[in-house]
Amino acid sequence: MRPQPAPPGHPARLWEGLLLWVAWVLLALASVVFAVRLATGATTFEPWRALTALTLVGASAALIYWGHTCPTMRGEQPRPNAVGYFFTLLVLGSSLVLLDDSFVVFLITGFFHAHILASWRAGLFGIFVTSFVINGIPLLGRPTISTQDVAFAGMIILVQTAAIGAGLVITLQAVKAEEKRDELVARLQAALDENAGLHAQLVVQAREAGVHDERGRLAREIHDTIAQGLAGVITQLHAAQGARDPQDSTARVESALLLAKSSLDEARRSVKALQPRELGHAQLPEALRTLAATWQETNGVPVHVEITGEPVTLSPALDVSLFRVSQEALTNVAKHAQASRVALTLSYGDQDVLLDIRDDGRGMHGPTNGFGLTSMRQRVRGIGGDLAIESELGEGTAISASVPVLTATAEVAS
Known part of the structure; x- marks a missing residue:
């Protein structure tokens, strides 16, 4: 999967923007400085010099546009003819520097565009060549070149190559790591979305199976x-x-x-x-309270009802199933438990709704596979849920039903 573009302000976007516009900024800056020097007489005005500089600036702009800007905006990695573009850029920049020292600023572009070469080693070599050209051309204009001049220029070239090369390598590695992280996040999000879709599909299928x-x-x-x-x-x-x-x-x-x-x-x-009559004009929490109150009045055993979480309007199939489970569980308590109190808890979560019915009765011993309990299991499984029963002699009984949240709106949409 192709990762989504980085948001504005992201380090990768800032780095891409710098690489995209630095050549244009430096070329424009060098051209303005050259024009100012011509206008102020800081450099001798000669028509052939001005015309040659204008031609080379135009050629450099065309090269940058077709060789770097367009491929970058199209997202081509690596860019076609990267080696040819890079060294043509150095040749044009060197030619401009030979015309006027003002254009040495433009040659700095080589330090930034060396990243388009095939590998970080090739990029490091490109930085070395750029530094060699920037520091070597001024030596050509001197009447004499001493050993000290060559040594000093060589030291500058090595320091520049090491410093800028290290920065380039670190930056490229950081950007690459950031891109991998973004790609991983995109894949994880896609997997979560897919799992959510499958979960909803399974719930619908389970509901349809329950209806059948x-x-x-x-x-x-x-x-x-x-x-x-x-x-x-x-x-x-x-x-x-x-x-x-x-x-x-x-x-x-x-x-x-x-x-x-x-x-x-x-x-x-x-x-x-x-359709239980209690659900005819009320939501599930109110229906369970009504059921508990009626059962308590009939059997003389107090029932504590607790609703937790934020209630939502569930699918009618879920409401009916949870109500019937509560009804059957209370019926079993009345018939067999000899309990002195009962607790009924309905908990709404983000993904599931939990129903717990607990009593302090005599409990059960042996397999819990009577007709009523089996019916409850089948009913809950029919809507994609799960039913758990815990009981020990003298310790009471706990029945817990967990069903996935399927709202009435989602059911209509499906």
Whole structure:
């Protein structure tokens, strides 16, 4: 993955900006100094000199634009023909210096643009050549060159090469390390985004699987109760029609009525089970408080309800599942626990919602795989969550359900 461009003010951006504009600034500065010297008579005005300088300045500007500025703005690394560009730049700069010493400022560009060469060793050599040209050309204009002059110039060349080269190497390494860090951060962010997308997708798939399981459960329940009851009603009515004894016919009709009433009760119970009435006009926290208050009044056992975190509007599937888990857990407490107090805690987190129901009852011993507990596990797993049960004899029971946050808005969007 290609890293995103560094933000303004980033060290890499400052370094790139310096390398991009330093040649233009130095060329313009040298040209202005040369023009001022011509205008003030500090240097002899000769038409051929001015025309040659203008031509070389134009050639240098064209070289910088096509050889450095354009490739840099296109992000080409390494730049094409870097060696040819660099040494052509030195030749043009040297020619300008031979015309007038003012242009020695422009030759400093070589120290900055040596970084475009193939490696840091080549860049170090480019710095050495630049320093050699800057310090060697002034010697050519002297009538005589002493050994001391050569030694002094050589010392300056070595010091410049060592100092600027070390700075170049350190700077390039720092920029390279910064680019690697930015690339790593970009990859990590992409991985986090991808994982978040996969997590949301898994939650949706788990919810759809839960819906499918719930439909299957309802189908089995309808088949085993209502459908069989109606079949029995039909059988009894057919028998009543064919009965010759009035008492037998009346008995058959009464039996059919009893089956019909039983089937109607089963139908009402199934419809009621689809959506708890407590959730009809309230959010989950209020529904749990209502459930706890009703249970406490019925069973005479105090229930402490605590809501932590910032409540959010969850998907109806999550609300119903968590409510049913609470309902089943409290039912089990009433039937088996012989508890003196119960605590119900609903905790909202950034990624998960946690539901804890704890009692101080007699606890359980052995496997916790009764029908009610198995139903709770299946219900929670159907929405992508997890259910944990902890219980010891005499230590009470703790049921903890953890489900991923899926809001109603996210469910509609999916």
